[in-house]
Amino acid sequence: MYRKPKAGIDYVGVSIVFFCHDGQGRVLMAKRSENARDEHGKWDIGAGKVEVGDSVEETLHKEIQEEYSTEVISYEFLGFRDVHRMQNEVHTHWITLDFKVLVRPENVAIGEPAKFSDIGWFNKNQIPSNEQLHSQLPFFFQKYSEQL
Numbered sequence: 001m002y003r004k005p006k007a008g009i010d011y012v013g014v015s016i017v018f019f020c021h022d023g024q025g026r027v028l029m030a031k032r033s034e035n036a037r038d039e040h041g042k043w044d045i046g047a048g049k050v051e052v053g054d055s056v057e058e059t060l061h062k063e064i065q066e067e068y069s070t071e072v073i074s075y076e077f078l079g080f081r082d083v084h085r086m087q088n089e090v091h092t093h094w095i096t097l098d099f100k101v102l103v104r105p106e107n108v109a110i111g112e113p114a115k116f117s118d119i120g121w122f123n124k125n126q127i128p129s130n131e132q133l134h135s136q137l138p139f140f141f142q143k144y145s146e147q148l
Contacts, residue, residue: 007049008092014050016060017096019148020068022105026121033117038087044134056097070107076100078144083136100148
């Protein structure tokens with residue numbers, strides 16, 4: 001039986017990760033619902049797979065619109081990460097292109113209610129504890145602490 005190859009499992013996947021902020025020291029985060037692929041109930045910042053034919057910039061704009069129902073005002077490329085982790089008992093490998101993105105807070109809403117149960121704005125000193133975060137976020141925050 002043929003199974004379509006999957007990004008991150010059968011080949012290295014490429015994704016963008018976005019740290020959305022309001023320019024006033026607050027970061028936007030979404031809580032992953034029970035319908036999310038994994039890490040249910042964990043707070044996350046946002047990400048999306050780069051599809052064949054889409055540019056990185058197109059993906060950034062598209063994913064922020066899909067997840068947060070808002071537009072990008074400006075963005076800064078932070079760097080990349082080589083992410084190896086276990087996901088549902090399967091080893092995955094992704095290259096993430098990480099961005100800091102300015103958005104308009106008044107336009108933000110949950111764009112994918114099946115994947116996210118809540119969204120919130122957090123001051124940098126009020127971000128949920130590591131136990132409440134997506135497993136990759138502590139590494140993200142550590143790597144980019146000076147740039148955020």
